[in-house]
Amino acid sequence: MSLSEFSLIERYFTALEQPASPYVDFAIGDDCCLLSIPDDMQLAQSIDTLNANVHFPAEANADLIAQRALAVSISDLAAMGASPVAFSLAISMPQVSEPWLADFSRGLQQAAQHYAIALIGGDTTKGPLSLTVHVQGVVAKGKALQRHGAALGDCVFVTGSLGDAAAALAFMQGQLSVAKSAQQFFKQRYYQPSARIAVGQSLNDIATAAIDVSDGLVADLGHIAKRSGVAAVVNVDKLPLSAELQAASSPEQARRYALSGGDDYELCFTAPASMREQLLELSELIDVAITEVGTIVAGSGVRCVDGRGSELQLSQTGYQHF
């Protein structure tokens, strides 16, 4: 017997234990949810779709799919310096599998609690497996980090390490061999990326521009450069590479993953050099690496140089969506 949509929602979504939010007046169970936003705040929103076999393997564990979908969307809130408030989930499934839904629901709840974000609405439909997550968060009025403020002389910083998710994907597709001891690390970097909420929230008065690295550093830093009317130079010898990535691939391959691979969901931001010390303190305080990788200069586009100043040519500069 198949469950009706209403029973499904009741059992696997409405029943989620999740954080209460002062901004959510009414969540699931009517034609709309209702929110109230204080006058001194702005609501930041983003929407992302993950399709089976395009953005994740269809046979992946449902709890990991749920965790990844939520983290990927929340990463956009981090990039704006916003604090997560609520999300809506539209899920299409070819058929109702209760074990799958139970796993999915568990992963969703775990991620929702981790990021303190409440499920406030959704839609469940029949169709090829696909998730669309709409997230929203609050930020003090006028304090959101955007892409357009990078200024000449600013330094370029990134959080965490880059290239792990691209290497993980190559590993899962059988194109890269990884030591047994590092396999869990890579899977986690792909399925459970750390949306850098705490960093983003701390950057409101420090960074001049910010973006999350979803399509690759060169591509995403390129958006900052374009919006800001400047160019960026990346010193590839400064790229933060995990020990696991360095062990699994050649220096050239690791660099390529870091520059052109997507899915890391680290933050890339610009700030005046005078902020270096504050960023060092911040990094220690919240225990997230923050690495200076380049500078903002006059011109357009993103150039990559090595420590001796030689320019590198990149054949592919970011994830191609079509």
Place this chain on the structure above:
Amino acid sequence: MSLSEFSLIERYFTALEQPASPYVDFAIGDDCCLLSIPDDMQLAQSIDTLNANVHFPAEANADLIAQRALAVSISDLAAMGASPVAFSLAISMPQVSEPWLADFSRGLQQAAQHYAIALIGGDTTKGPLSLTVHVQGVVAKGKALQRHGAALGDCVFVTGSLGDAAAALAFMQGQLSVAKSAQQFFKQRYYQPSARIAVGQSLNDIATAAIDVSDGLVADLGHIAKRSGVAAVVNVDKLPLSAELQAASSPEQARRYALSGGDDYELCFTAPASMREQLLELSELIDVAITEVGTIVAGSGVRCVDGRGSELQLSQTGYQHF
């Protein structure tokens, strides 16, 4: 040559001519959009997915698909008595077809202007054709229409006519023959439903509960009854049926479409009998039929009776999502 996601967004979505909104501070072009909501208002939100060959024929005109997707979501705002503000669109497409996108973009713009709603964000991905629309609107704080306020003795009202969309679907699937002169009417009722925004906005101090008819009158009125802890009785002889529907099907078939067919996106609401006169005036003022079809009584569930009081048995009471 295939267009990149960014060029696509630029050409077919960012360039849309659309209404300005005082609540939208920043729309497309960063990690998030930004909204400000006045303290005396609530933000009402809903999300809906339409999948090809589940919710619309894949070969349908792209401009009609766009119009339908937007109207279906906006109908949820109407059911809350909210005024449309903004929407986000996540679209998955198997490949990039510029003629298709041009049509889609034209339909989207037409509907967005009709409902005075601004596109503020989205995602374009590769995958089976699917649209997810997240809509939001504003409503005076505490004035939203919900499902739970129906009281004993209230009358049940519906807007427009019922059953046309279900008949349209039957016609398009070759299961119902329709006179040539009425075919356009039925297609329009399916692809361009009228989200009843003006009615919803006028009901804030009149209706005790409201819902939009997406799954069929019996199913949707059933949600009001359940949430309100009451029962509803529908007099099937009072159902508003279009002349086109009455001409195309037998009285029994027309009644079945009206009671159990989905996709009409009319409003169903309850109000005290003392509001009858005000509703008549409203109906004339905004030129939308408002018909009294039943009453709220003690008990649970929805019963259907004819003019002589005989009870009808319904084999299927609403659209089954799985």
